[in-house]
Amino acid sequence: MKLVTFERGGPRLGIVVGQEVVDLASLGSRELPDTMIELIAAAPRFLPRLEELAASREGERLPLGSVRLLAPIPRPRKNVFCVGRNYAAHAAEGARAQGREVVVPEFPEFFTKPPTAVTGHDAEVRIDPEVTRKFDYEVELAVVIGAGGKNIPRERALDHVFGFTIVNDLTARDLQRRHGQWFKGKGLDGSCPMGPWIVTKDALPNFADLAIALRVNGETRQQSRTSKMVHDIPAIIEHLSRGMTLEPGDVIATGTPEGVGYAMDPPRFLAPGDVIEAEIEGIGILRNRMA
């Protein structure tokens, strides 16, 4: 199932069925959730009913092309977790660009992006030249946590996954370097496009080996497979949850493959007017225009 949050006089929940969105609020049911986090937190209760709805003709259906999608979780309850240097070829290109020795992290390297960075599919992302001159893209498969937990072993990690979406880990490289810690350079407003929807885990069984790509103005810049992650999703969940509680609706972006702009020779950064398409097989395309 593909689940969306969209704008209709406020954020609404919907199910994508073909080229239509079923507006859950149109059913006028008190039993159904109002927000994606609520849905995720009680997924075992809600998902069977949503499957039924998707297969029926109940509820108001809007053409997908006519609705403004928001990020599936428009305002996460906490920072979006991210993994750095999780594709060997990306770790290598970064080291090359900085004249450093190639280091592929032995353990997942975690950082976060604040909830204020989150934006949706087709939203414009403003680049302020007073703030950054080196804005860059990173397509990433993102995991959405379902059942919360702590000290989750890799064997049970997938029991805690609700579904998957796409994150573009937009990064101000100049700020990332200047401030040492990555948080500032990766935390600017609008720098976490997410979407276009969440695909539930059952609908994406092959998540460990999906084509992942990113295009700028139609030109392919990144192209790889999720099977090339250094630390796979069960390992990421195992490490992140060690001594730290994960909660329903937490989002973990799992790292980007090679082909980022700053590692090109010469480097190529984003400019106003650029259209970025981050695509993952089985999920779709997350598109944003730089303004």
Ligand code: MG
């Ligand atoms: Mg990244």
